[in-house]
Amino acid sequence: MPLTKRPPQSQPRWREWDRQAQKQGLRHLVYAVNGDHYVGEWKDNMKHGKGTQIWKNKGVIYEGDWKFGKRDGYGTLSLPDPETGKYRRVYSGWWKGDKKSGYGVQFFGDKEYYEGEWCGNQRSGWGRMYYSNGDIFEGQWLNGKPDGEGMLRLKNGNRYEGAWERGMKNGSGRFFHLDHGQLFEGFWVDDVAKCGTMIDFGRDEAPEPTQFPIPQIKLLDPDGVLEEAVAQFKKTEEDGD
Helix, strand or coil, X not given: CCCCCCCCCCCCHHHHHHHHHCCCEEEEEEECCCCCEEEEEEECCEEEEEEEEEECCCCEEEEEEEECCEEEEXXXXXXXXXXXXXXXXXXXXXXXXXXXXXXXXXXXXCCCEEEEEEECCEEEEEEEEXXXXXXXXXXXXXXXXXXXXXXXXXXXXXXXXXXXXXXXXXXXXXXXXXXXXXXXXXXXXXXXXXXXXXXXXXXXXXXXXXXXXXXXXXXXXXXXXXXXXXXXXXXXXXXXX
């Protein structure tokens, strides 16, 4: 009886088309249906490695590292300038899971930017913020706001050093009024100084010192106050016995 070979089983055409469509390695340019396009490396049909993504509707460009379809590693985000039409850098730094995480620099305008730590797209950790009005904050951040120990240096040179919470002065701190040559040390609640002491500090070097210096508070008879306190203490002990 003659032997016959079983003909090879044919595969559906869609399987071959799907295999060819799987993106792996370096691709020069891949367009999405909505017009977005990507140039770079792929792995298992996902952006993975070095690559550049352009979002058509927003004009946003990301250049940097990818990991399984998400921005992960070091990368730069840029936006088109509405006035010049040229691209300007918005963020340069580290990413994790498609969000800013780690050290990075964010530009909020020509004269305003932040450099420091990020977590989940929020300024969190140590960082320094340069404001457009000339003020500078350096210290701890949480969820995008100063929180913890930090220093705010105003444009005129005055500065606050102390505790922050939810973006406001909260807790113990010191405010140096260097323009007047004074120092306030006390306790703040939601940016309002509740109690503390004010003393002269560098009055001779201050550009706009107050008209009169702050008088020093002294006891007229310190020895007498001490003797009275000791006598009162002894009397309290005797009454207790």
